[in-house]
Amino acid sequence: MGNKCSCREAGSDCNVSQEYKPVDQQEKVTFNNSNQSCAIPLKESERAVSFSVGSGHKTNWKMSIPCTPGSPGEEGRSKMIMMLNQTRDQIEKLTSDDRDKNLEALNGLYYMVDEAWSIPKYGRDLAYAISNVLREEGALLVILSKCACTDKDMQVAGAQLLEQVMIASNRDYLVECGVESVVQLACSREDPKLIQIGMGIIENLFKHSPNTCTRVIEYGGLHGMLYNCRSTDTITLRHCSAGLCNCAMFGGPINQERMIEQKAPEWLFPLAFNKDNSIRYYALLAICTLAANSDIQRAVVNSGTLDLVEPFVTSHDPIGFAKGDKAHAQGRSEGWLRLLISMLTCERREAQCLAAFHFAMEATIKAEQGRTEIFYVIGVIEPLRKLAASNTEIASTLAQQALTVIGEDIPHKLSYNISSWSLDEVGLWVDRNGFDEYSENFKKNKVDGHLLMTISTDELKEDIGISSRIMCRRFLRELSVLKSNSYSGDRELHEWLKNVGAEYPQYVHNLVQCGLDMRLLPYVTDEILKNDAGITNGVHRLKILLEARRISGGRVLGLEEYPRVFDSPLRKTKSTLGPKDLTDSKPQKTLDVFISYRRATGSQLASLLKVHLQLRGFTVFIDVEKLEAGKFDNNLLNSVRSEVVTAMESKCNIVPVTDNFRWPKPETLPEDMRAICFFNGVKWIHDYQEACIDKVERFLHCQENMGQLGAVASIIRSGNSSIHGGSTRKESSTGSASGES
Template identity: 35%
Template sequence: RSLRGFEEGVACKDFLTDDLWLELDDDDLDCESPSSTHEPPRLHQSVDSCRPRKPAIALPPPPPRSAPPIGGAAPHSICGGPPSCIGTPPAINGGTTASVGTPPASIPLRAAPLRSTTTVCGALPNGLMRQPNAIDDPAAMLRPAELELKRNNTVLNETESPAGEMRLQQSLSTPCPSGSVEPSTSRKESEYRRFKSEGSAAGTCSLPAPEMDVTIDDLSPIADPRSSPPGRLNLFQDTVTNGPLTKHSHTEQVMMMHTLKTKLSKYQNFIDKAFQHIGQGSDEQIIEGCTIVAKVMTKAWMFPKISHDLSYALCDFLRDQNYLDALIMHFIKAQTCEPGIVAVRLACGRVLEECLSLNNREYIVNKGYLKKLVATAMKLSKNPEQQRMSLSIMESLFKHSTATSYRLIEYGVLDHILLTCKRATDTPTTLRHAALALANLSLYSCSEAKKKIIQKKVPDWLFLLASQPDDLTRYYACLAICMLGSTKEMEAAVIKSGTLALVEPFLLAHHATTFAGDHYKHSQGRPKEWLVRLLPMLKSKCREAKSMAAFHFTMEATIKKDQQKLEVFQEIGAIAALKEVASSPDEVAAKFASEALTVIGEEVPYKLTQQVPCWTIADVQYWVKKIGFESYADAFARHMVDGDLLLLLTEKELEQDLQMTSALHRKRFIRELESLKIAADYGSVDESQLDQFLMSLSPELSVYTYQMLGMGLNRSLLPSLTDEMMKTVCGITNPIHRLKLRQALQDSKHIDDIEVAILSKQIDVFISYRRSTGNQLASLIKVLLQLRGYKVFIDVDKLYAGKFDSSLLKNIQAAKHFILVLTPNSLDRLFNDHNCEDWIHKELRCAFEYHKNVIPIFDQHFEFPAVDTEIPADIRPITKYNGVRWVHDYQEACMDKVERFIKGELNRTPSIGQQQPSVTSSTSSQRRTQSTRWASTNVRSTTQKCAISRQQLEPSTHHCTSPRPPLRSNAANSVTRP
């Protein structure tokens, strides 16, 4: 068959099956060039199907970029305008210079010398330019090397025969002929065929994963800035990559509008053709049609500058043409395990997750599809791709309304998300969608939904997500915990989870202006209704919540400035809230709020330092006005109240000296003053870290810090305080506060012992791990233990700044149980570490010295070194300890055994030689030669068990004691945990 026959067959697509597409493409390639098959990289995120994969379609190599190398082309003029070097000027009739009017439709477009000049006039109706760069030509099927040879021959001989014609890449800047002729049918079919071929053949649906970098140069009128050679000129500059542009020129705005119309028309055409396949009803055609639609939507979301408008327009198009109904019906059709039905459901689901815009979510809810759609999505849990797709659909549905979010919780969606988090700890993309879903749930949740969130212990699960290596997963987990922490009813549960402590370190490690483009769907910003729900975080009393909200508004300001949509911040009232935060003493939140205001173009207000004792009279005046007491600002200035006097003000002085006669005004002012005292930084006057100690007892006691310091009190004198001294000298007039402090001081006389005694009431289990390899497993164990009611310490979430090592070791002393997470290479730094410089060495040695109940948890791939002597002698007994071999698929069984160790049920083991049906014993040297020597069924003898908790020991002659008495650690160097 000839190529001409092949092209005629393409035009008659109604008579071709998908199998024939493959066969004709392969046969024609063999006829033209037997060795020229070229298969580009496939964008694959496989959807399960039981059908065998069919041969891949041989595709032409990508056409050359539309923009020539800078300086490599002579200028050409458009409509008599000034010369321009942008784009690739076409040539008519063999590449000769021409003034293009309305050429006959039969004249093909040929490759022109790159240095030719062209004058172009006229445009198509409706602002659509005729694309002169696509022809159905066999030269397009050549290998890249052969195509380059053809291109060179064309340049040398401008009157090349039609066999040398080549396809030109469409470009926004490419001059186009005038006239009302639409692109030819054969050209549309050619583009559609090329577009379809990048999907999968019938029976196996290969789709681009939403997190993958999908190149867009095959259908895009612009050069992709992520993959363009440095010598090419990008017609659009991506703000995320190259920084924000201050203002679009008129030409850029016209180009963007034209691009939007052009791409919308083209993509709608592809969608129409795809649904013609879907409408024919066979599984193969439905899968292939959905593959094409999913690819179209993914490209639309990734399109620079106009992705939001383009994608939402396509979503509306799907709904208006009843295509959305067809997708939903195929997705929720009768539940069956037939491979064809499963593949169809997955293909439709891939489209649904890309097209659930605000209007489409409203349509689904109003049409009554919600429950069936969710029920079907929850059944997608057999493999990571199904889990990812399921959470992606739910993530979008949570953004409809608070009522819908509560309905979704009632349908079991929240349980499904948390269960998927537990199963998919090694699947980053699934966990990313889980974090996004929980972030949306936290924004769109009513009071009843928040009660369900507390019951399901969502804040604890957010710790696991906020500890992941993927930045987007961490970001949205932090956003979710901050939103939950900004509401009063959830404050206690959020603080208990320890997740808030992960927020500010993450924010400080990233730049808000460049973080925005990391997710392809949100790189063009969030909609107005989503931002409105973020505003309460800016007004929250939670420091981390304000920091997170300010960070996000900085990202949005960067995007909206480039889009010239900065007015949205004024409309939602964000500017006033940002100014409030920017002037607050909270350093991190004020930093990001100031950046947001700078990007928006607003004046950054005067910022107060967090060191309140150093405030001037003007600072105090500014603060008084800021909290709403403008009428008293002059009185504060007249009495020369500075930061020192402000912290020592009493209610009597407010009434008599400052003439604040209203008792309600005084109560409100004292409430604000107490909040300021708790948030203040006393580092300039507090050398003994008294404030840190009082904060560890209760934040309410931090209110008395400055008066104590003014009286010369420090931490070492605290055990000597009497009740009378607390009342008269320290100013602790509240008897409950004095009782709390006395209870903390009465049992111990040394300040270190007091701290350990306080911490022991807050910590049951200390988890030690190697951060580089064991972070995820340690975080999962922490969450699972907290879900069982244990108070767990892990060093990433509760340490204050300062002497890191001494604070860490005190937490080990306070804990009753010590869990050591051993992952591959976690002990490498211990080899020959005789000076105890490694952190795991320090922590394990401390656990041995204080006789903690040491419980090793072994990763499946962990093995001890072959020679025991490589491990330092003071911690070498760990090689003889019973432990739990962690198996991901049996998490609950592993946790059951860990809990039995904690309760002491497994601390007593049979003597050597005594056998039990399910228990085996062997020496450590024998077990070292076995790959499963630390399996969860193995139990050591009591002669090898050394560090059992002293509270659980009974008189026995089989356990051994520590080789040295307990010693207090005196480590003083502040270091960073590896």
């Protein structure tokens, strides 16, 4: 449960929700109107000073204000009195029968609450007070009725005010009244302003409870939010990003599965690829939350969105990020932070990194607020200490940073190279992972890092004395995570296995010990992986063989026993691989589409192309570290030239996709890539994305542009500026889409 970010300013883009502790779990400040009382959050250490509001009015209201360094002075108290008096005046107008007064009141209340959220120190308490008064005086019900009316101006004004006052208690009230009509209004696609507001309302509803998330999804709220992920409006995308994060965090496992069913991980990609840091951050939090659920982890990994987490974390400083974005300036609530702890302790390295990043950021914020005790209350210190002592390089560094700011000692950090661990270091790792009762047995048997890496189930049972099969399985699980984060052995092999899957680097030591390296990978067999390298998981062996086949440009020995059962739209179906020798085989294309794009201006279009094509069954590659360039300069030209020329030489189909882009004159380009200026392409129209993708797909299924290469060469030599004549169509196995804007 929560409230809006107290850093909001009128007219700003900061629309990301801010969480606070549920009112019924806190000390309360009372705002009294007659015999009614509204609860306002108050920290335990704060004492309150009462003052009266309403001089000259029929009703006398009283409000207690925290007496803390963050409480208002005399000037602030006067401001609060004035705004609360204005609230009463606006409520009287809102409940009148005059349409113009109703509209004036809705707009007036909206600007008042928006201003309250933007006031430092006491703005949150004031906004809570106004929001609670609206509910207690019956005005919230009137606002809901205005949202459902046919008067468009009144509808928009009511919806934008409702979004501003969606504090925890008002969300409770709204859920009790029924959310179906509100969700239907929020999912309206008629008015751009209403889309912005509607996504903000759904964002707030998604952090109410798992049951509310289920109801909102059933009424089409998730579908509407995912549809708007294709928008270009920053405010709308911020609401979508934060809303999907809320749904993932507050919705529980059942609603996370519904997010998978509706392809949320795929649609999180363009959000996580956005230039706006707030949009990116909450999209990444959403995907990491989903990845922490092992039941749906594979679908999350296949979306490719997780690949964007570590580049974001390594390119941002937690302290600078917190101060540079108003959405994070006040930090998060106790309840919200509790939900983040599970990401620290899950097996996914990406989730650990982002959670550690957030706690490093949160530690700085809470230290400035004098509230570091919250980390002890929620019990995050031990998970941070364990992560800080682990060999997970990025997450470990960030966890250490958080602990330092909180004032905790940094635990001894184990080396990334497990093979070099001493007996004491092995014992330390065993103790930290809950197997301290067997620590002496490890020392007695002189188990160092090298032996730990290759220890077997039988050795654990007979030599170490772990008789419990469950305990043995848990030990091996922790060991596999440890080995996945290790750099023991061949670093090049480690990076290659990391690309196969996050859990595959656990096999580096096994492969190195049996004499395998990158040079020998093309000759590896299933028997070698199973018997010599000790890889018992058959699926893992298959994936390693498939990846080895890809880098070798042909067939790997021992792979023919695995039949191919699925092909993408651009591949022929084959029941098995042919029995040709490695030296006679031709390179096999494993991608359908390679997206080349201009990083500075084409990233959103490129990410949308990826999602649309991926949802249609294509395998798509997009480079997340593309060269940034604002114009068609020499550096960009060299990059594009290399990709285009390689595509032409490989007989790939090239499909230009342009958005407000004009090709340079052919004579200004290198001769070997001038033909691309004459290729048939697709002009991107944002409001008709499906139609554009239909056309892109038709182009990908043929080689229309490749058939024009000969004619284009003649045209370029003769100086003509357009293409004439027909084109040929051939079967295509690979396409290249170029996204520019």
